[in-house]
Amino acid sequence: MSGNELKYIEKVFESNYIAPLGEYVNKFEDSIKNYTGTKNALAVTSGTAAIHLALRVLGIDKGDDVLASTFTFIGSVNAILYQGANPVFIDSDKESWNLSPKLLNKYLCECDKKPKALIVTHLYGQCADIEKIANICNLHGVYLIEDAAESLGATYNGRHTGTFGDFGIYSFNGNKILTTSGGGMLVSPNKDWIDKAKFYSTQAKEPFIHYEHEEYGYNYRMSNVLAAIGVGQMEVIEERVQKKREIFKWYKEFLKNCDEVEFMPELDNSRGNRWLTAMIFKKSDYNEIMKALEQVNVESRPLWKPMHMQKLFKNNKAIVDGTSEELFKKGLCVASSTTMNKGDVQMICDVIKDNLI
CATH class of the missing domain: 3.90.1150.10 (Aspartate Aminotransferase, domain 1)
Incomplete structure (x- = not known):
C-alpha cells in the first residue's frame, strides 16, 4: 500500500456509497486513461472478466477460433471457453519470450479457418513485439486483445501496452504491480465498445426504471471501495x-x-x-x-x-x-x-x- 489508500477508503465510507459504483470508480478509470493514454476505460472485477467482456463485445461465439499466447497464465484464455470458442495457441519467440510474430503470420497465411481474434500476453511485464503483431492482425482482419494484466507501466516506442489493440486489459490482483486486492480494467479506443461492455457488466439492464432485460449480462463492475484503493495505488x-x-x-x-x-x-x-x-x-x-x-x-x-x-x-x-x-x-x-x-x-x-x- 502506498499511503493514501486508507484515506480514500474512509472517504468512501463517509459517503455511504460502497458498491457497486461511485465517485472513486470514475476516478480510477480516469487515472488509467490519463496514465496510459487510452481513450476509454471500464473498471471491472478482474482481468479475466475484462477479457470475457472484450470477446463478448467483439461477437466471439461458439465454434469460433481465437488465437492466444501459449506461454501464459490460464486466466488469459479461460474467457475463450466461456464463449464456447476454441483456443488456438501460438508459441513464443526467443527474442522476447512472448508470442512469436513469425509463427503468428505463418499460421494466418496458411490456416483454413480464419480466427476471429488474438489474445496476446505481455509476459511478466515485458513487452511482446506488439507493433509487428498489431500489423499482422490488421493485415489479416483479426481483432487484437492485449492481455496487459502483468504489464501496467510497460511501454513500446513510448506507447503503453494495452493501447495497441482493439481492446486492452489490466489486472489488479493481489500479486500485481498495482493491486486493489482484486480487480481489472478494460480499455479501448472505441467508445461504443466500452459502452457495450459496461452494459454487459451490469447485468445488461435496459434503460427503464424497472428491471428490463433483452440480453444476458454479468455482475462484473468494480466496487467503489476497491476503486478507492486503485486511485491511491495509481499515485505511485x-x-x-x-x-x-x-x-x-x-x-x-x-x-x-x-x-x-x-x-x-x-x-x-x-x-x-x-x-x-x-x-x-x-x-x-x-x-x-x-x-x-x-x-x-x-x-x-x-x-x-x-x-x-x-x-x-x-x-x-x-x-x-x-x-x-x-x-x-x-x-x-x-x-x-x-x-x-x-x-x-x-x-x-x-x-x-x-x-x-
Missing part, C-alpha cells in the same frame, strides 16, 4: 515500475558472472515493468534452487507451464516450435517485491550461485 505507479526495474538490475549485477543464468530479454525500444524477475538456468535444475531458497524463507516459482501442455487443452490446435516448452523446463521467477532492498537481492543471488552446477 511510476515509483513501483522504477523499483521493479531496480530490483532486476540488482539481480543482473550480482549474477553478471554466471554464464549459467540467462534473464528474460527486453526488446529494443521497449521498457518493461519487470513485474517479476524471470531467468532460466542452462544446465542447473531449478527445482534444487527453489528448495534452497525455501530454506531461507524466500518464495520462487517455475515459469508458466504452456497452455498447449495442459490436459485441459490437449485437443486444441497449437503452433509451436519448442521455445515455450524449453523455457518452462529451465525457468524460474524469483522474489521481486518492491519492499526488497539490495541486501535481500544479494542474499538470494548468493543462494542461487551456491546451487548452480
Whole structure:
C-alpha cells in the first residue's frame, strides 16, 4: 500500500456509497486513461472478466477460433471457453519470450479457418513485439486483445501496452504491480465498445426504471471501495515500475558472472515493468534452487507451464516450435517485491550461485 489508500477508503465510507459504483470508480478509470493514454476505460472485477467482456463485445461465439499466447497464465484464455470458442495457441519467440510474430503470420497465411481474434500476453511485464503483431492482425482482419494484466507501466516506442489493440486489459490482483486486492480494467479506443461492455457488466439492464432485460449480462463492475484503493495505488505507479526495474538490475549485477543464468530479454525500444524477475538456468535444475531458497524463507516459482501442455487443452490446435516448452523446463521467477532492498537481492543471488552446477 502506498499511503493514501486508507484515506480514500474512509472517504468512501463517509459517503455511504460502497458498491457497486461511485465517485472513486470514475476516478480510477480516469487515472488509467490519463496514465496510459487510452481513450476509454471500464473498471471491472478482474482481468479475466475484462477479457470475457472484450470477446463478448467483439461477437466471439461458439465454434469460433481465437488465437492466444501459449506461454501464459490460464486466466488469459479461460474467457475463450466461456464463449464456447476454441483456443488456438501460438508459441513464443526467443527474442522476447512472448508470442512469436513469425509463427503468428505463418499460421494466418496458411490456416483454413480464419480466427476471429488474438489474445496476446505481455509476459511478466515485458513487452511482446506488439507493433509487428498489431500489423499482422490488421493485415489479416483479426481483432487484437492485449492481455496487459502483468504489464501496467510497460511501454513500446513510448506507447503503453494495452493501447495497441482493439481492446486492452489490466489486472489488479493481489500479486500485481498495482493491486486493489482484486480487480481489472478494460480499455479501448472505441467508445461504443466500452459502452457495450459496461452494459454487459451490469447485468445488461435496459434503460427503464424497472428491471428490463433483452440480453444476458454479468455482475462484473468494480466496487467503489476497491476503486478507492486503485486511485491511491495509481499515485505511485511510476515509483513501483522504477523499483521493479531496480530490483532486476540488482539481480543482473550480482549474477553478471554466471554464464549459467540467462534473464528474460527486453526488446529494443521497449521498457518493461519487470513485474517479476524471470531467468532460466542452462544446465542447473531449478527445482534444487527453489528448495534452497525455501530454506531461507524466500518464495520462487517455475515459469508458466504452456497452455498447449495442459490436459485441459490437449485437443486444441497449437503452433509451436519448442521455445515455450524449453523455457518452462529451465525457468524460474524469483522474489521481486518492491519492499526488497539490495541486501535481500544479494542474499538470494548468493543462494542461487551456491546451487548452480
